[in-house]
Amino acid sequence: MRDFGVYIHVPFCSVRCGYCDFNTYAPGEVEGATREGYVEAALGEMAQAHDSMAGDSRPASTVFFGGGTPTMLDPTALIALLGGVRDTWGIAPGAEISTEANPDSVSAASLSALASAGFTRVSFGMQSAVPHVLKTLERTHNPDNVAKAVGWAKQAGLAVSLDLIYGTPGESLEDWNASLDAVVALEPDHVSAYALVIEPGTKMGAQLRRGEVEPVDLDTQADMYEAAESRLAAAGFGWYEVSNWAREPEQVCRHNLAYWRSQDWWGIGPGAHSYLGPRTGASAERWWNVKHPRAYAARIGAGESPEQEREPLTADDLALESVMLQIRLAEGIPRDAVAADKAGAIAALIGDGLLDGHAALAGRLVLTMRGRLLADAAVRALT
Known part of the structure; x- marks a missing residue:
């Protein structure tokens, strides 16, 4: 859970x-x-x-x-x-x-x-x-x-x-x-x-x-x-x-x-974002509230939802976001969280010094110091 x-x-x-x-x-x-x-x-x-x-x-x-x-x-x-x-x-x-x-x-x-x-x-x-x-x-x-x-x-x-x-x-x-x-x-x-x-x-x-x-x-x-x-x-x-x-x-x-680990949260307040992952009878989704405090209060006062927009998330969306977020963590991500066809990209990132080669051999993709400086480039290569 x-x-x-x-x-x-x-x-x-x-x-x-x-x-x-x-x-x-x-x-x-x-x-x-x-x-x-x-x-x-x-x-x-x-x-x-x-x-x-x-x-x-x-x-x-x-x-x-x-x-x-x-x-x-x-x-x-x-x-x-x-x-x-x-x-x-x-x-x-x-x-x-x-x-x-x-x-x-x-x-x-x-x-x-x-x-x-x-x-x-x-x-x-x-x-x-x-x-x-x-x-x-x-x-x-x-x-x-x-x-x-x-x-x-x-x-x-x-x-x-x-x-x-x-x-x-x-x-x-x-x-x-x-x-x-x-x-x-x-x-x-x-x-x-x-x-x-x-x-x-x-x-x-x-x-x-x-x-x-x-x-x-x-x-x-x-x-x-x-x-x-x-x-x-x-x-x-x-x-x-x-x-x-x-x-x-x-x-x-x-x-x-x-x-970063894609857990669940509910955002309260004007402009706040919320996220609930896959659960029984429902797919993952993200939604966010109207931004202005006056509009937010008016909706609540009228008994209406303050939600401005909602975005359903597919399994592919979730896999992509997991890589984008978790690669930033010191623990990295499991190798199998990345698509199999990214083997070449992983090898290139190791060669360029962005990923730890020893960690990769152990089954995890972990950023090096150089990788932390170029984290966005690593994300693009892995996704």
């Missing part, structure tokens, strides 16, 4: 960062949609989900509050939403319950309240420790507050993850190393590091078109990734997914790991 998780999308942020293309809204961008109304609508969607999943008795093994900045909501609101999950599906013993947070959006009291209510983990959007990099990203938090927030979270008994972005326009390798040193000094349980992708529809995308910013070249981004692996490994972190490291195996993000 597949694990079941719940994702709750909180679409509010204090400002919209120039690089962000997530479904988030700053004050003034959501006229007619309030935070109180959002909570009511999200609880209403959970009630609908309860009816839709009648007969499925799996409790949530993970709950993840993402956004946006979930901690823009008062702790009582987040606790009420977690209570809605408990009432709708139940929460499994030992469940991982995470929230993303901006370091400036929490206090010792708020984190303590969340921990007391059952939250187990907090993921802080640190992004960088270098002021000029944060300014380019339009991140508004005070970098000195990261250490305070981490300390408060640890005092509350929460596991701590720090999220970083590398390859920001104007960021040097020295800047990146300074951020890595700052992260290691804070001794988190988990670190995520993602290469900045400048999306066309963002403010930064427009700045790029106008020549106001210059992207960091790919070779420098590769150097930054290798620096992350070297520095984090030396500090005792092990990589378990291309962009994620954990100090101990039990400190991996179990919710995100469920995505």
Whole structure:
């Protein structure tokens, strides 16, 4: 039986960062949609989900509050939403319950309240420790507050993850190393590091078109990734997914790991995606909600589903997605998960140093360091 998780999308942020293309809204961008109304609508969607999943008795093994900045909501609101999950599906013993947070959006009291209510983990959007990099990203938090927030979270008994972005326009390798040193000094349980992708529809995308910013070249981004692996490994972190490291195996993000392993999840909130794999009487399918908080709340208020579109998935779709997602994991994928006619491609990837030859002989396809840098190329070759 597949694990079941719940994702709750909180679409509010204090400002919209120039690089962000997530479904988030700053004050003034959501006229007619309030935070109180959002909570009511999200609880209403959970009630609908309860009816839709009648007969499925799996409790949530993970709950993840993402956004946006979930901690823009008062702790009582987040606790009420977690209570809605408990009432709708139940929460499994030992469940991982995470929230993303901006370091400036929490206090010792708020984190303590969340921990007391059952939250187990907090993921802080640190992004960088270098002021000029944060300014380019339009991140508004005070970098000195990261250490305070981490300390408060640890005092509350929460596991701590720090999220970083590398390859920001104007960021040097020295800047990146300074951020890595700052992260290691804070001794988190988990670190995520993602290469900045400048999306066309963002403010930064427009700045790029106008020549106001210059992207960091790919070779420098590769150097930054290798620096992350070297520095984090030396500090005792092990990589378990291309962009994620954990100090101990039990400190991996179990919710995100469920995505990469094609487990089941229900997404609550505007723009949230859901996925249920093959089950008795039904094929695998994915669906997603309308994006705008006002439209989302209006549908829930009218007793209608917030679903915008649904996509059925064939066995071939599932096999393809399994390769695309699981090859990014340190455990890799079984050789027989890839089509038999890809033997030549596998040999070429081993020859090019993207796949571990010894692991392949043992029946698994595992990315090397070079393969992690060129993971997309490996996926294209295997699919």
